[in-house]
Amino acid sequence: MQKKKVVVFLPRAFETMEFSVFIDVLGWARVDYGHDLLVDTCGFTNKVMSTFNVPVIVDKTIEEINVDEYDAIAIPGGFGEFGYYEEAYDEQFLQLIREFNAKGKIIASICSGAFPVAKSGVLENRRGTTYHLKDGIFQQKLKEFGVNVVNEPVVVDGNIITSYCPETAPRVAFELLKMLTSEEEMTVIKKAMGF
Template sequence: MKTLLFLAKGFETMEFSGFVDVLGWARHDFGHDVQVETCGFQKEVISTFHIPVIVDKLINEINVDDYDALAIPGGFEEFGFYEEVYDERFLELIRAFDSKKKFIATVCVAALPLGKSGVLKGRNATTYHLGGGRRQKQLAEFGVNVINEPIVIDKNIITSYCPETAAGVAFSLLELLTSKESMEIVKHAMGF
């Protein structure tokens, strides 16, 4: 099993690390075949708060058939997050994963490009809920049935409403990729 972890400019490191650590523990300590490959628009992606990360692949090198899941951490508008996640090349990548019924897991505002891509139209999802609910209203404008809960799963898509949910989203993805029992073992081992 292979997960494509997409890093847009201005992504949040806390939301990124949840996927890396949970799937890493599952692979390294418990022998689950859950590989993670990072991807971006450029080889070095600068996160929110200016932490650089070197990605494995560029977006134009991606073949959706090579992956079982797409994971997307959210990010900050002030650091250019929406410039890349609203890029048509990324929206098309989202549509391709969804059309093949592959898992898509997002943290916080990473649900917004899913909304913009059209894959959430008429479906349940959530996104950042504080700040007067501005981001949830934006998600609703894409025809999404916004549920104000920490994590919302609708078929193959996982969305969540703030950075605090990052580990929970990663555990939800691990469960979909393996089993509830396997996820619970890893979760317990990590102290959750």
């Protein structure tokens, strides 16, 4: 099987549940089903603090990422009140997202992870979604970036996956796995994981 690589980018205040699904789903595919899927974690610093103060030591910092080495980037959401957007909206990260898109690589985001994708400009005039509760104010904000907001749990537009809350995290990870392997392979692994 062809080797594939994914980088999971962790801005400060990312949600651990939205981060861990990528590690687990792709890990099951690699360890139990022989898929050559490698995952690197990445942040602006070697240690990134999550929303609920769980520190994660990442494999690489943003300066070390060469887009050509990867097939996809995965972006968990996070809490604005803990500073998520300070790093999620950093121009260096937005440029990384633009590079992934320009090369037709997969961009998978969960919940508020759609915001840096939208701010980068790559979701303009494309379908996407984000957090749907709280009277839809987050979806309204996403529209301000020129996104055609769809009120659905997971929205795929070409190479970009967006979703609307933590509950959708496994769905996004399985969608990413499907895009990296096949619907058939993804279904086998999903079933093995009890979904």
